[in-house]
Amino acid sequence: MSKIVLPETRGARVVKFIENFCVHGEGDFYGQPFRLDQWQRKIIYDLYELNENKERRHREALLGVPKGNGKSALISALGLYELLGNGTVSPLVTVAAASFEQADIVFGNMRSMCEQSPYLKGVTEVYQNSIGVKNGPGRVYRVAAKAGTADGGRNSAFIADEVHEWSTPNLQRVHYVLSNNTAKRQDSLILNITTAGYDLDTLCGRLYLRGKRKASGESKDPDFYFYWLEPDEKDDFESEETWRKVNPALDGGWWPIDNLRRRRAALPLPEFQRYHLNMWTRTQDESWLPDGLWSELADSNIKLDPALPTYVGVDMAIKHDSVAVVWGQADEDGLIFVDSKIWRNEGVMFDYAEIETFLVNLNREFNLVEVAYDPAFFERSAQALYDQNVPMVEFPQSHGRMVPACGQAYEIITSKKLRHKNQSTFNDQVLSAVSRPTDRGFRLSKGKSKRKIDGAIAMVMCLDRLTFPSRPPEPSNIGIVEW
Numbered sequence: 001m002s003k004i005v006l007p008e009t010r011g012a013r014v015v016k017f018i019e020n021f022c023v024h025g026e027g028d029f030y031g032q033p034f035r036l037d038q039w040q041r042k043i044i045y046d047l048y049e050l051n052e053n054k055e056r057r058h059r060e061a062l063l064g065v066p067k068g069n070g071k072s073a074l075i076s077a078l079g080l081y082e083l084l085g086n087g088t089v090s091p092l093v094t095v096a097a098a099s100f101e102q103a104d105i106v107f108g109n110m111r112s113m114c115e116q117s118p119y120l121k122g123v124t125e126v127y128q129n130s131i132g133v134k135n136g137p138g139r140v141y142r143v144a145a146k147a148g149t150a151d152g153g154r155n156s157a158f159i160a161d162e163v164h165e166w167s168t169p170n171l172q173r174v175h176y177v178l179s180n181n182t183a184k185r186q187d188s189l190i191l192n193i194t195t196a197g198y199d200l201d202t203l204c205g206r207l208y209l210r211g212k213r214k215a216s217g218e219s220k221d222p223d224f225y226f227y228w229l230e231p232d233e234k235d236d237f238e239s240e241e242t243w244r245k246v247n248p249a250l251d252g253g254w255w256p257i258d259n260l261r262r263r264r265a266a267l268p269l270p271e272f273q274r275y276h277l278n279m280w281t282r283t284q285d286e287s288w289l290p291d292g293l294w295s296e297l298a299d300s301n302i303k304l305d306p307a308l309p310t311y312v313g314v315d316m317a318i319k320h321d322s323v324a325v326v327w328g329q330a331d332e333d334g335l336i337f338v339d340s341k342i343w344r345n346e347g348v349m350f351d352y353a354e355i356e357t358f359l360v361n362l363n364r365e366f367n368l369v370e371v372a373y374d375p376a377f378f379e380r381s382a383q384a385l386y387d388q389n390v391p392m393v394e395f396p397q398s399h400g401r402m403v404p405a406c407g408q409a410y411e412i413i414t415s416k417k418l419r420h421k422n423q424s425t426f427n428d429q430v431l432s433a434v435s436r437p438t439d440r441g442f443r444l445s446k447g448k449s450k451r452k453i454d455g456a457i458a459m460v461m462c463l464d465r466l467t468f469p470s471r472p473p474e475p476s477n478i479g480i481v482e483w
Helices: 011-021 038-047 071-084 100-116 118-123 169-184 203-216 240-246 248-252 257-266 269-276 352-365 375-387 399-414 424-432 454-467
Strands: 060-064 092-097 124-126 130-133 139-144 157-161 189-194 224-228 309-315 323-330 336-343 367-373 392-394 418-420 433-437 442-446
Touching: 011 038, 011 071, 011 118, 038 071, 038 224, 060 203, 071 092, 071 100, 071 118, 071 130, 071 139, 071 157, 071 189, 092 100, 092 169, 100 118, 100 124, 100 130, 100 139, 100 157, 118 124, 157 169, 169 189, 169 203, 189 203, 203 224, 203 424, 240 248, 240 257, 257 269, 309 352, 309 454, 323 352, 323 424, 323 454, 336 352, 336 424, 336 454, 352 367, 352 375, 367 375, 367 454, 375 392, 399 442, 399 454, 418 424, 424 433, 424 454, 442 454
Parallel strands: 060 189, 060 224, 092 139, 092 157, 157 189, 309 367, 336 418, 367 392
Antiparallel strands: 124 130, 130 139, 309 323, 323 336, 433 442
């Protein structure tokens, strides 16, 4: 049996610093020694892992924890470690939030720790808006994002609290500038902490999806640390067992479950889910599918058969959305399996050549029958692909084509005849689509959050052609068929 080698970490050093020197700030445990729970120790050991060069492995992190679990106290202690314990030369720690009030929660905790801890009191100088190191360089200062940036600083650590509130373009730019400043320092850290929001097309949502892609294996992303407590979609959100699953303070013995019961009685379910179960919420009318159904159809172990007839849907964009390719096939029992590849918007024109190459390789790997595409954005690429024997089929996204296709996709999914690979980006794009009624039925559209739905549209096109391949195509002017 081979020996398991655990990653090297500074975690023990960080835990020792916090438990030896830090005390609790405002609250029921004011002035008492800081004792870490097991889940907090796990975060610290994982966050402070070292790479093969003995340097910090994770340079950026997102911690998602429901309200009431002491996350502000934890990051306050980590901020003081970054100031005093990490060994950084002339440390500069920025504590920021969307508003002055929110920024002062973490900074106020740090200030109380320094005033109440016998050790920290002797090595720090506490001021209204900053904490300095006595007899040496180094300080912590607070920033309210709404007040402006802090461009030009050289932050060794940047702590962003409740990043779900950094939702406007201006606030997101402040986060970008402060994050960018850490690039000027060796061994720097960007630590984002939050509860869930409701719009994944924001700074926090993008960080969350980045973490979900890493967790699902869609991306490697070794620099990014992701820790997010949330229920599975199949969990009963009204069950106290589920509450305990995502609120470790309940089992830690320092947060009574009666507090959570009172919050549930006072809040609508979506608000309770967001604040106390840490779930990105959608109300029922924000998704075209019944609640929980898409999760029920997930199967991460799906492997499509290269020999079976395979149909592809492509939803192409130029710049502002994403590009989605969805391919699917049916087994002998009529069960449909789909897979996907999605290119996200990076603020520049998409690389058409990369997408074309992907489709060519897909054609080599599978028995492609049709690749359905909207000619509005993909005509030139379609011609190039047709010349390489990729079976391209025009699928203009008009009401006449999309309305019956959306209805058919809904019927397939709600009758549970479909399985998907549980890919986080694809999941979000499918669930972000909403139904918009027409005089003939409904078609899919973006919801109020304006989250991207290209994966849903590509899937609808794929399922339509897979289900009705017998519809006779008509020749187009470049030899590509149009139905």
